[in-house]
Amino acid sequence: MASTTNTSSMKMKILCLTLCSLVLFCSAFTSKDYSEALEKSILFFEGQRSGKLPSNQRASWRGNSGLSDGSSYHVDLVGGYYDAGDNVKFGLPMAFTTTLLAWSVIEFGSSMHDQLGNAKAAVKWSTDYLLKAATATPDTLYVQVANPNTDHSCWERPEDMDTPRNVYKVSAQNPGSEVAAETAAALAAASIVFKESDPSYSTKLLHTAMKVFDFADRHRGSYSDSLSSVVCPFYCSYSGYNDELLWGASWIHRASENSSYLAYIQSNGHILGADNDDYSFSWDDKRAGTKVLLSKSFLEKNAEGFQIYKAHSDNYICSLIPGTSSFQAQYTPGGLLYKGSSSNLQYVTSTAFLLLAYANYLSSSGGAATCGGSKVTAENLITQAKKQVDYILGDNPAKMSYMVGFGEKYPQHIHHRGSSVPSIHAHPGRIACNDGFQYLNSGSPNPNVLVGAIVGGPDSGDKFADDRNNYQQFEPATYINAPFVGALAFLVGNPTTK
């Protein structure tokens, strides 16, 4: 008995060692897996579309919605995206989503292959709307359709929506520099995406970006003051608007190479937060992203006064890399970056993207990040980012993919009205406000699979409850997916990086 046990435990050991060394050299996922995830991550945006759907709409369970948005205010605000599991069009997260989708295409579009067209369509669905929202600039920018308090009191498909579609705007008297500057960033980043394929659209985007930025900068103030009851606590600007002003100027500078914006960054950078370290890149706080974006100008062109952005990007990167002197991030036992209990994966996807974008800039300039006495290479950053992506796709203790429709086990009860209520095509009769709650509270899986949606994610102990009422963990959002599109595209081209 004893010797048999020894032999089998020996065999087991050899097997394990072989497996472990295999794991070191191969990836949990292949390029084909990343391609599939990339396609799905973009397809998700079709499920979030508001407005009149085109004939090539692939998320076929959806129908037209919000077709008279803006009409009672004599403005055409049809289109754009619902931010998450409700039917509100919130300007700040929509613009941020767009900026990051565009950045994904700018940085990693060359690895998107047959998905490049879909990614650009996802950007354009939003920029067509943002251009409409900006038609009244220089005096006004429309920043939201629907009051979330009334919208949330129903559980309705977008196609049935009958709650008031109030329109909210910012103006010289009631400014909103964060939402306006983020809109400017989105338009400017998108102008780069369409520069070659649609030059006149690109020019229109860039000119509108400049106009909207000028409005944001000249009339400074936060939309959380005048629109508090409908933007807070949902998308309250907790970090203020300085970060968006610097971010917006940086994107216009990148898109236009116009020296006015370079001068703006050089003279206002310190006032607008260039000197602060911040480690949460999100729809609210743009500081870490701005530093990475501007460090490109330093690394590749040695732009005067931009060294500080490289230094702060290094601080940001070092905070994420275990073992360096300035390491301070929190990871779950299973290795997931953990920032907070609500929609944690938004920080994971945005961080993975920044790690990869920064790795790109470092590689193209032969540089490295400096963490105290040690150097962190582009390869180190890629390893770190890949771990986070792989965790989301299913390489985690729960063996669960947090992307809907990807892998064998994925969230079935996501907190999303359209996905959880029967499709308008399967059930054409109206399902009124209160009649929808039976679907919220039902134990059955969502009837419409919102393919590609990444949900809020597991808790600090890698645990989750697949429960539709658990919006912190099981609600998707456009800004969780947007930076993931870029990260996945990178991995399609570089699947076996360790």
Ligand SMILES: *[C@@H]1O[C@H](CO)[C@@H](O)[C@H](O)[C@H]1NC(C)=O
């Ligand atoms: C550069 O930007 C400024 C400010 O928006 C604008 O007035 C100027 O016309 C732009 N210059 C060029 C060459 O586009």
